[in-house]
Amino acid sequence: MPTLTVDGIEVVVEPGTTVLQACEQAGVEIPRFCYHERLSIAGNCRMCLVEVTPGPPKPAASCALPAGDGMEVKTNTEKVKQYREGVMEFLLINHPLDCPVCDQGGECDLQDQSMAYGEGASRYTEKRRIVKEKYMGPLIRTIMTRCIHCTRCVRFADEIAGVPSLGAIGRGENMQITTYNEQAFASEMAGNVVDLCPVGALTSKPYTFKARPWELKNTETIDVHDALGSNIRIDSRGKAVMRALPRIHEEVNEEWISDKTRHAVDGLAKNRLDRPYVKKDGKLQEATWAEAFGAIAAILKGIDGSQIAGIVGDLCDAESMYAMKSFISSLGGSVECRQDGSKIGAKHRAGYLFNSGVAGIDEADAILLVGSNPRHESPVLNARIRQRWLTRKCKVANIGPEADLTYKIEQLGDSAKVLQDILDGKNDFADVLKNAEHPMIILGQGALNRNDSLAILKLAHDICEKYGGVTDDWNGFNVLHTAASRVAALDLGLVTDGGINAILDGVESGGIKVVYNLSADEFDTSKLEKAFVIYQGSHGDEGVKHADVILPGVAYTEKPGTYLNTEGRVQIAQRAIFGPGEAREDWTIFRALSEVTGSKLPFDDIAQLRAKMHAEYPSFAHVDEKPNAEWADFGVSGKVSKDGFIHAIKDFWGTNPIARSSETMDECRAAMNGENRTEGATGTDG
Amino acid sequence: MSMNVKKAEKFEFTKENLEWTKTQFAKYPENRKESCVMPFLHRAQEQNNGWVSVAVMEYIADMLDMPYIRVHEVATFYSMYNLKPVGKHVIEVCTTTPCWLRGSDDVVRACKEELGIGFGETTEDGEYTLLEVECAGACVNAPVIAYKEEYYEDLNEDTTRAFIKEIKAGKIPKPGPQNGRFKSCPIGGPTTLKDMAPADAEFGGGE
DSSP, rough: OOEEETTEEEEEEETTTTHHHHHHHOOOOOOOOSSOOOOOOOOOOOOOEEEEEEEEOOOEEEEBBOOOOEEEEESSHHHHHHHHHHHHHHHHHHHHHOOOOOOOTTTHHHHHHHHSSSSSOOOOOSSSOOOOOOOSSSSSEEEEGGOOOHHHHHHHIIIIOOOOOOOEEEEOOOOOOEEEGGOOOOTTTHHHHHHSSSSSSSETTTTTTOOOOGGEEEEEOOOOOSTTOOOOEEEETTOOOOOEEEEOBTTTBBTTTOHHHHGGGGGGSSOOSSOOEEEETTTEEEHHHHHHHHHHHHHHTOOGGEEEEEEEEESOOOHHHHHHHHHHHHHEEEEOOOOTOOOOOOSSGGGSSSOGGGGGGGSEEEEEEOOOHHHHHHHHHHHHHHHHHTOOOOOOEEESSOOOOOOOEEESSSBBBHHHHHHHOHHHHHHHHHHHHHHHHHHOOGTTTTHHHHHHHHHHHHHHTTTTTTTTTTOOEEEESSSSTHHHHTTOOOOEEEEHHHHHHHHHTTOOOOEEESOOOSGGGGHHHHHEEEEEEEESSSTTTTOOOEEOOOOOOGEEEEEETTOOOOOEEOOOOOOOOTTHHHHHHHHHHHHHHHHOSOOHHHHHHHHHHHHHOOGGBTTTTOOOOOOOOOOOOOOOOBBOOSOOOOGGGGGHHHHHHHHEEEEEEEHHHOOOOOOOOOSSOO | TTTOOOOOOOOOOOHHHHHHHHHHHHHHHGGGGGGGGHHHHHHHHTTTTTTTOHHHHHHHHHHHHHHHHHHHHHHHHHHSOOOSSOOOOHHHHHOOOOHHTTTTTHHHHHHHHHHHHOOTOOOOTSSSEEEEEOOOOGGOOOOOEEEEEEESOOOOOHHHHHHHHHTTOOOOOOOEEESSTTTSSTSSSSSSSOOOTTOOOSSSSOO
16 A cells, blocks of 8 residues: 655555545645546646656646655645646636626635635736537536636536536637537436536526525435435525535435436425315315314214325325324324335335445446336436446346436346246346346336236345345345335335225225325326315325315425435435425424314424334434345235336426426426527626 | 437448448457547548538447547547538648748738638638648748648748639649749758768768
8 A cells, every 4th residue: 555645744545546635635635626536537627736756847736646655745835836826827817707796606616726726816918718608408507718627517427427418629728618519418417517517617507696605594404306315405595495406425326416306496486385275165265274174174073084095295204104194093094105006015124125225336236127217216326327337347237118328238128027037047137147246126116016016026026036136245126216205104104905096996986085195296186086185285286186175284395304215214304494374394284183183193393203203113213324124025926917117207307296396397308308499698698 | 328419411421431431440449449530530521522510420420339529529629620611622821830930921811812711711602711720740841831632832922822823723733842942952952961972081070
């Protein structure tokens, strides 16, 4: 292991470490623009210059120089100071002095580093370069005169997003960063280039001129737009969410988030339910909480518990689902969470978790996707599979419709019969799985919402067992959920016999008289027409269409809550802002309603609720740990149909009421379909 | 992979050129076939009337399994690829320091006046294109014009005008130095080493 000194501090580093990383290890800060931990090394900004001996008597770019044994690195000499001032002066030659009108202002690497390492004045009197704006899609606003050509965005598009449409055209002073033919950057993770851009060349289009970083309140919370549970930071001002940014969590989302996570937040301010409604004379009319509760209590009075059904939606936190379960079961009814018709059971935890863990992808050497399009179901997880695939140590095969997942997959067919072939050893991929040290099978929701899903589950289970997918330190059986609430709901046992279809049939036949819908909007609610429907949720979407009483709940940014991601990792979300109007946190609504209906729930604040929930379901108490669920026998042997799989997500940009309310998501959908292209402007448009 | 890229007008290599591509593919390992991009672009430019269109770049990108933007980067990086249509006669004038010191300004003026166009422009009839190039690598015969893969050297204003008039007359001017000089030999004959050295001459300051 190389041992070197940085400013006199001795450090021992792993072989292959760069001088810049060695400096960081020694606690010495090196300014940089192009270097990024998660991207390849470009070495083109020259900001990280240091003095190194032994070596040629000239500045060395520390980001691209491997640390060698006996090196002496100096970063605090007069020479290094001059190097940095020189590079900074060059970088600022063409960079406009428009910080006061730049959205990056206040969180700009160039601004910060020119303060720290720059000379403070320029000697340049020649003409400056002006570059026309480029169109990169509805999420990225470009002011290319500000660009310093670090190529972080180009490397991100190539390496992480896997959509190589960004590039640097021209040369020398005329070099420009652009997308090919100025098309939209067609990735589900495009927004991340805005975070990567060290200057204000790429900024968030929807956030243009909305706020300054120092006036925002930062709330560290959890994303609910997919089941990955990305760690995010919600920046809010007053009663409005201004933007969502990623937080670093190496085992979940590293430092990326999908565009839906980042940009669907404008949907939080639209189509909101801000007061209760009660249906009178066939029409929904504004009501007070007391009137709404009164109407519910009146209906519930003459009804047997078995005639009450609850349905929970995809974005619910564990607390509201626990409160709902307590409330409905106190009346004698039952609650169902699988509104998409999934057949997955709640009995064995290993049977519905992403057991390998998201970080487990980094070790997998064979991945079999079954009925899943991870690019749409969880773009960040898909990027992780791509990272693994790029190492050439992992083969990926797919059973399901063909899809561009940004990496090469072996297409094994789209029928569940292929699973049977693999189990019988009749498919070549069986050998790949067998020879793999860490084989992995990922079941998507497209494989779980069919009539033969239990048989598919059994096949996947058996394949895992047969080909060494389950060992003492590895479990390769994975379910990739699409709903953020699903794992918590299954942990809470929110499943009923026959699932959602039994409820809908029950309504049709009159067996179910009251349906309590907790923000479930992803099924056809017209089938609920015959029942008395109570809808509790944040947005006026599908769920309210046939509702008789509407109770305004709050969205994920407006309540503290516990979420379990697809791995079963418990993560705690915080409240960023308060809900609009008379909307209330969902568990409090159940608590208040229970008092009216006469079966008061035994908790008065969220701490008491959590204590009760943790006592009843201990898995909820282990915050931020990847659970190791005990392997079990799940699934039911049976015949699988030869019908092809259908991916669960048809429209990535509109998977939930928040995203459907978001104008930005509409623009993204249009841009992905090649519409809405606007001509590049000159840099003065707002 | 580039999802929304619209196809521009069509381009395809001729049969002969396709045959030729095989010799290029043979130069590189299968997984490094991107290395063919520059010779391909050059050959395609020849075939495509002297310029590289979007269709050309996409055709070559598809041939080499490269993202379109990667080919676009290469084509825009090198100034020898013309990214817009050029005339039948492309006249490239070098204006880098040695040529400039030897009077390339006069050569440029002559070209502009004779053709009635500026750098980077094509005459309205689509016959002539005037381009400014960086060092043509013939500084010893500066100033230099490149035309149809030949160099016209040791130019001044008059010889440049004569050169262009000849092209306009449909003739191909005689390449090489335009001032009577032979290749890069001294003008007016040798100035040194005129005689054969005597057989007993001592070289290198022998003792």
